[in-house]
């Protein structure tokens with residue numbers, strides 16, 4: 001098993017398969033323990049699909065101490081971005097004029113029909129918002145939340 005996990009593509013496939021099965025299970029377990037569908041701790045990969053200016057999934061639960069590798073797959077023919085962080089980060093971007101982002105953890109621009117990636121460490125319990133702050137996208141509903149549980 002250890003040898004197999006050294007193959008990055010296989011590791012990603014395993015993580016994606018795990019996420020899919022966890023999400024599938026989460027529907028049935030929604031009324032139960034919130035920790036049942038939580039990801040982490042450690043490093044996990046989450047694929048965020050963008051379709052019609054919406055993130056999917058729009059809600060995630062991770063355990064404190066999880067480093068999430070966000071793979072953002074933009075299925076729209078327009079630019080989007082993913083900004084993950086505390087309220088002050090979103091406030092700055094909401095009034096900002098940056099259309100493209102340099103590689104800052106938790107912030108990435110993604111072109112039409114393109115895929116981009118960023119990492120974000122969820123260290124403390126709470127709720128961390130993610131969003132696209134291109135003009136009018138946030139108000140349209142292009143946002144989501146990561147619930148961080150102990």
Ligand SMILES: [Cu+2]
Pocket residue numbers: 053079080081132133134137142
């Ligand atoms: Cu957008």
